[in-house]
Amino acid sequence: MKQLDVTLAARSFVEGRAIRTTLFRHRRLGDEPLMLVLWQLGAEPFSLAAASFGRSPRDQNFVVAGDPRNRDLAFAALLKMATWFNGHFEAPSADREEFEHWGQILTRSRSAPQIVVANGSTIEMLGRLGRRLAYLRTDGPKAAPLELVRFGRHLLFLSSHARMPGQQIVIALTELVGSNWATGQSPEERLSLAALNAYISPSKSHAFYEAMKSERYAIGPVPSGEDDENLEPLVEAFNQRRSGDVSAKVVAPLLKPIEDHYRRLVGRTWRLAWDCYERETKWPEAPSVGRRWDLDREAYTQHIDWTMGIGRRRTRQTPRQAAILLRRLEEAKATLEAEEACDDALRMIPYLLDGKAIQGRVIQLDLNNRELANTRMVRRPLVVISSPDPCLMPCGKELWWSVNPDGKSYEVTQVRADEDGGSIVTLKLTTSSKSTPMPRVGQEVCFSIHTTGTVRFFKLPPTEPWTHRPEAPVAEPVALEDSEIRS
Amino acid sequence: MNYPSTPKNEFYDRSVLRAATQVSKEALDDFFSSNGRERAIVVSAPAGAGKTELIVDAVGKIRGRKTRLAAATPTNEQAFGLVRRLAIAYPQETISFVPARDIELPPTIQRLPNVQEVSAAQTVGRGVIVGTLSKLGDAFARGDLSSTDALLIDESYQADSSRYYGVGGLAPIHLLVGDCGQLNPFSTIDDPDHWRGLPEDPLQTAVGVLLRNHPSTRVHKLPLSRRLDPRAAKVAQAFYPDLPFSSALNPAVRGMRLLPMTSVRPRERLLDGVLDRAAVEGWAHIELPDAPVLTADPEIVELIAHLFQRLAQRTPQVRCELSTSWQDLRSQRVAVGVSHNDQKDVLRARLDALGYGDVVVDTANKLQGLEFDVVIAWHPLAGLPDPDAFHLDPGRLCVLLTRHRHACIIVGRSGDRKLLNAIPPRTPAYLGWDPDPVYDGWGVHEAVFAATERFRISA
Numbered sequence: 001m002k003q004l005d006v007t008l009a010a011r012s013f014v015e016g017r018a019i020r021t022t023l024f025r026h027r028r029l030g031d032e033p034l035m036l037v038l039w040q041l042g043a044e045p046f047s048l049a050a051a052s053f054g055r056s057p058r059d060q061n062f063v064v065a066g067d068p069r070n071r072d073l074a075f076a077a078l079l080k081m082a083t084w085f086n087g088h089f090e091a092p093s094a095d096r097e098e099f100e101h102w103g104q105i106l107t108r109s110r111s112a113p114q115i116v117v118a119n120g121s122t123i124e125m126l127g128r129l130g131r132r133l134a135y136l137r138t139d140g141p142k143a144a145p146l147e148l149v150r151f152g153r154h155l156l157f158l159s160s161h162a163r164m165p166g167q168q169i170v171i172a173l174t175e176l177v178g179s180n181w182a183t184g185q186s187p188e189e190r191l192s193l194a195a196l197n198a199y200i201s202p203s204k205s206h207a208f209y210e211a212m213k214s215e216r217y218a219i220g221p222v223p224s225g226e227d228d229e230n231l232e233p234l235v236e237a238f239n240q241r242r243s244g245d246v247s248a249k250v251v252a253p254l255l256k257p258i259e260d261h262y263r264r265l266v267g268r269t270w271r272l273a274w275d276c277y278e279r280e281t282k283w284p285e286a287p288s289v290g291r292r293w294d295l296d297r298e299a300y301t302q303h304i305d306w307t308m309g310i311g312r313r314r315t316r317q318t319p320r321q322a323a324i325l326l327r328r329l330e331e332a333k334a335t336l337e338a339e340e341a342c343d344d345a346l347r348m349i350p351y352l353l354d355g356k357a358i359q360g361r362v363i364q365l366d367l368n369n370r371e372l373a374n375t376r377m378v379r380r381p382l383v384v385i386s387s388p389d390p391c392l393m394p395c396g397k398e399l400w401w402s403v404n405p406d407g408k409s410y411e412v413t414q415v416r417a418d419e420d421g422g423s424i425v426t427l428k429l430t431t432s433s434k435s436t437p438m439p440r441v442g443q444e445v446c447f448s449i450h451t452t453g454t455v456r457f458f459k460l461p462p463t464e465p466w467t468h469r470p471e472a473p474v475a476e477p478v479a480l481e482d483s484e485i486r487s
Numbered sequence: 488m489n490y491p492s493t494p495k496n497e498f499y500d501r502s503v504l505r506a507a508t509q510v511s512k513e514a515l516d517d518f519f520s521s522n523g524r525e526r527a528i529v530v531s532a533p534a535g536a537g538k539t540e541l542i543v544d545a546v547g548k549i550r551g552r553k554t555r556l557a558a559a560t561p562t563n564e565q566a567f568g569l570v571r572r573l574a575i576a577y578p579q580e581t582i583s584f585v586p587a588r589d590i591e592l593p594p595t596i597q598r599l600p601n602v603q604e605v606s607a608a609q610t611v612g613r614g615v616i617v618g619t620l621s622k623l624g625d626a627f628a629r630g631d632l633s634s635t636d637a638l639l640i641d642e643s644y645q646a647d648s649s650r651y652y653g654v655g656g657l658a659p660i661h662l663l664v665g666d667c668g669q670l671n672p673f674s675t676i677d678d679p680d681h682w683r684g685l686p687e688d689p690l691q692t693a694v695g696v697l698l699r700n701h702p703s704t705r706v707h708k709l710p711l712s713r714r715l716d717p718r719a720a721k722v723a724q725a726f727y728p729d730l731p732f733s734s735a736l737n738p739a740v741r742g743m744r745l746l747p748m749t750s751v752r753p754r755e756r757l758l759d760g761v762l763d764r765a766a767v768e769g770w771a772h773i774e775l776p777d778a779p780v781l782t783a784d785p786e787i788v789e790l791i792a793h794l795f796q797r798l799a800q801r802t803p804q805v806r807c808e809l810s811t812s813w814q815d816l817r818s819q820r821v822a823v824g825v826s827h828n829d830q831k832d833v834l835r836a837r838l839d840a841l842g843y844g845d846v847v848v849d850t851a852n853k854l855q856g857l858e859f860d861v862v863i864a865w866h867p868l869a870g871l872p873d874p875d876a877f878h879l880d881p882g883r884l885c886v887l888l889t890r891h892r893h894a895c896i897i898v899g900r901s902g903d904r905k906l907l908n909a910i911p912p913r914t915p916a917y918l919g920w921d922p923d924p925v926y927d928g929w930g931v932h933e934a935v936f937a938a939t940e941r942f943r944i945s946a
Binding site: 003006163165316317318319321322323325326327329330333354356392393394456458459460462464465466467468470 | 525588621622625627628648651656678681688690700701702829833835839
């Protein structure tokens with residue numbers, strides 16, 4: 001565990017309250033997100049048992065499947081949700097703007113929908129539902145409604161896009177809130193939105209006890225064992241009374257006991273999720289959020305264009321696609337960490353403590369320093385800063401000025417300890433360009449390992465090499481739906 | 488590959504050398520019997536087996552047939568080393584290095600008369616082309632680099648599938664050489680196991696994806712280590728359960744001696760005990776008392792700094808099969824291996840302040856493929872509250888404990904071995920992927936603790 005994490009957790013426990021660890025909100029939070037609260041049966045992870053969805057705390061739609069192990073009942077509940085979701089999710093794509101990308105003029109949606117869920121487990125469930133729905137047949141004896149298939153494809157997009165560091169189309173509240181607050185809880189305890197929120201919400205008693213009381217409640221989508229035990233007789237009675245009938249006319253009047261059961265569970269998470277969301281919206285948005293939102297809008301637009309056009313989604317990536325995605329994810333993560341640290345002084349603290357950044361006041365500037373590079377003398381400006389902290393960086397370390405993280409790097413050329421326990425650090429700019437911004441004498445500055453400069457991706461051949469192709473052709477899989485019909 | 492014969496035969500275990508020479512010969516015979524069909528040969532070896540030497544040997548034989556080849560490595564540093572070895576081994580051959588942007592060969596290698604730094608487009612007609620997998624793959628994808636007849640990859644267990652993809656089509660015949668016990672490819676992303684078990688997993692090793700798609704690929708196992716002497720090889724065998732190997736050396740060929748010193752200070756007597764045991768036994772494992780600590784544990788930093796000071800005071804000397812007279816141990820031949828960059832940075836600053844700027848301090852990832860006379864290994868589990876997948880990784884411990892020729896001093900805390908008395912952490916299972924690095928690491932750590940038990944000294 002890092003020193004800062006230990007210190008903040010201890011301080012939070014001593015003070016009996018959570019401690020804010022950021023000055024900003026590093027995600028865009030829209031006015032009318034699509035809030036989704038999902039519930040499954042304990043042992044049925046690919047089916048939706050109950051859900052609430054809406055765009056404001058008062059706009060709470062609610063569905064239950066009755067017995068989600070039955071395909072018709074499960075799909076009937078999902079279809080209600082899909083119809084609502086597809087309309088709201090696809091609407092922003094109608095309003096476009098043009099932008100230039102590598103010399104090409106492309107269009108993207110002026111806005112994008114934002115899906116908010118309680119936790120990462122709910123995003124995983126969206127992915128599982130997507131896998132189940134996106135590949136259903138829309139013809140033949142067990143034809144699925146088109147709306148449901150499109151819903152599945154949107155869910156698959158959300159599930160895969162959620163992996164992109166810094167994306168803002170799908171927000172898991174445990175991750176959003178957890179990254180902004182330090183509490184005296186273990187990482188496992190912080191996975192419960194109820195417990196995390198109880199530590200943050202002001203209360204008269206110590207936050208630890210508030211959190212302890214709250215973590216008893218399941219937040220979904222996985223129910224507590226007790227909740228499912230309470231549900232079991234209700235579902236058994238429901239199935240007996242409907243006698244195999246799945247028509248809405250028969251089923252709807254029988255759902256009341258199951259609805260009452262889930263209304264209590266889902267309703268608790270619904271209120272909690274909105275409380276957490278609205279609290280975070282009050283913090284100012286960080287400067288780099290806009291750049292990442294642009295990327296989100298482009299990803300959303302591409303998804304909609306593909307889904308409304310060709311529509312098919314690969315079940316698996318090719319080795320080439322996986323390799324490219326891996327590099328993109330690595331790059332996005334590094335850029336996100338850099339942007340958050342350079343935007344937010346509190347986010348920079350861990351790097352200062354780890355010796356990956358140095359802050360201080362500029363005490364000397366030598367803009368005309370010259371040195372020999374290969375065969376000629378070149379300009380290499382020097383910046384000398386006085387830091388109140390000891391500097392553990394080795395000479396030669398490459399750093400970037402935090403106000404110009406996409407600019408040229410500086411190199412640590414000398415580190416001296418001063419008599420007050422601080423340090424005098426000399427940095428050399430690694431370019432002679434006079435257009436590079438330079439700090440002023442007396443200015444407070446921070447230099448860190450973080451850069452947001454573009455990284456050149458290595459290109460991959462368009463065709464699969466023999467090393468990555470199986471010797472023998474792989475057998476075609478049997479469609480799940482077909483195998484069900486045959487059995 | 489031919490190993491040294493007379494006059495130094497008495498240093499080597501001849502039966503081990505014979506077995507290794509036979510494996511090398513079979514691997515190269517196999518390589519040359521492909522008749523132009525697309526195929527690969529894998530040579531798997533323990534630490535210090537002379538893998539790069541096998542590559543160098545293969546280059547000579549391939550060029551003897553007037554065949555064009557490309558040799559690739561995962562990192563720039565490894566490519567630099569390979570260029571140097573090839574240039575020295577074959578002075579009549581031009582070695583063409585294709586650098587990535589902002590990369591250039593170190594001046595000492597640049598100055599070798601038969602080394603040339605060229606762009607990919609300038610490699611047309613050249614016989615030996617060297618570069619990283621990323622650079623050669625990129626150049627090949629852009630059409631700047633034309634196909635070669637053979638591709639040789641060093642450190643191929645460190646190369647990931649995505650980088651191998653780039654160079655896969657560069658040649659019809661591949662020779663992949665690597666250490667199967669070292670660290671697997673890694674990524675900074677939050678869920679690197681996302682593709683685990685799937686054929687498209689970009690983080691499986693180059694050897695892994697090759698064997699998955701071409702299970703008939705022959706894997707030759709080099710059964711020796713030339714770096715590790717018999718004392719070290721005995722412990723290191725724990726890292727290679729599927730690759731029995733022996734040291735190429737006879738016992739007591741290598742030696743390390745220290746100037747005798749006495750001290751009344753308990754700390755210095757403790758350090759002397761550690762250094763003496765390392766000099767005599769080849770191993771010492773010093774343990775500080777158990778305590779909850781930070782990653783860059785300041786007590787361990789101080790202990791390592793004091794070990795260096797005391798080592799320098801005692802004027803260490805070494806002798807070995809390459810130099811039978813006692814030679815002063817140079818500080819450049821001493822390294823500290825750590826698991827985290829935090830640890831590296833703090834130690835680097837501390838050792839610099841003490842005037843040990845020449846001593847190498849680096850993480851296990853960066854030490855892969857390097858060799859030193861003496862290594863101080865900061866144990867990955869030192870002071871941890873719970874063992875996790877990162878710190879249990881058997882490859883990390885393997886790298887830290889197999890870099891030395893003479894002695895390895897392990898530094899940890901007394902609670903480290905107790906961590907393994909608890910219940911192992913829960914690990915996910917993946918269809919199509921049997922290995923479990925956490926459980927493997929758990930077992931390897933237990934075996935290494937047992938094997939180094941008699942070298943343990945409590946601080």
